[in-house]
Amino acid sequence: MQDTITAVINPADEQGSYLEGAELEALQKYFRTGEMRVKAATQIGESASSIISETVAKSLLYGDITLPGGNMYPTRRYAACLRDLSYFLRYATYAMLAADASILDERVLNGLKETYSSLGVPIEPTIQAVQAMKEVVTSRVGADAGQEMDVYFDHLIAGLS
Numbered sequence: 001m002q003d004t005i006t007a008v009i010n011p012a013d014e015q016g017s018y019l020e021g022a023e024l025e026a027l028q029k030y031f032r033t034g035e036m037r038v039k040a041a042t043q044i045g046e047s048a049s050s051i052i053s054e055t056v057a058k059s060l061l062y063g064d065i066t067l068p069g070g071n072m073y074p075t076r077r078y079a080a081c082l083r084d085l086s087y088f089l090r091y092a093t094y095a096m097l098a099a100d101a102s103i104l105d106e107r108v109l110n111g112l113k114e115t116y117s118s119l120g121v122p123i124e125p126t127i128q129a130v131q132a133m134k135e136v137v138t139s140r141v142g143a144d145a146g147q148e149m150d151v152y153f154d155h156l157i158a159g160l161s
Contacts, residue, residue: 003098004030030099033148037097040145044093044137051136052085059132060125085129089137092152101155109159116160123160130156 002010008023019027044051060081087108095103116123134153138146 002100002102004100007100036145037099037148040141040149041093041097043141043145044089044149047140048086048089051089051133051140052082054136055085055129055133056082058136059129081129084126085133088130088153088156089133092149092156095152095155096149101152104152104155104159108156113160127157127160130160 004026008019008026012019012023091104091108094107095101113123115121116126130153134146134150137149137153141149
């Protein structure tokens with residue numbers, strides 16, 4: 001896991017060179033969007049519970065998945081689903097703050113698809129929930145910060161697909 005600063009500086013340091021061109025532009029973009037990312041992370045953190053509730057209502061609550069025999073039934077399975085969605089949201093927020101999708105690979109996606117398959121957790125509803133979460137988060141943080149978060153939600157979706 002690396003933030004943008006470390007990802008830009010470490011290679012230059014290993015080569016014993018100064019930062020220039022594209023490297024400096026990457027840092028400028030990172031710093032220019034920093035306040036927006038911190039504000040979005042604050043908003044997400046303050047409303048994480050309601051984001052998860054709205055995500056579930058928007059994507060999972062009214063399907064067969066919540067009925068007896070479905071993967072969100074009984075209550076313990078439902079709670080596990082909420083827990084996982086909370087992890088997805090938290091780690092996507094970390095990734096957005098660091099501008100580094102590898103956080104999601106290391107902390108969420110590594111082996112997740114295989115684990116879900118072995119436990120019988122359906123992937124498609126999970127992807128639908130992450131898609132719904134993108135929409136809910138954008139409605140909470142605004143279009144610019146939403147676009148920034150979309151990168152990391154899309155990374156989760158691609159990793160689950």
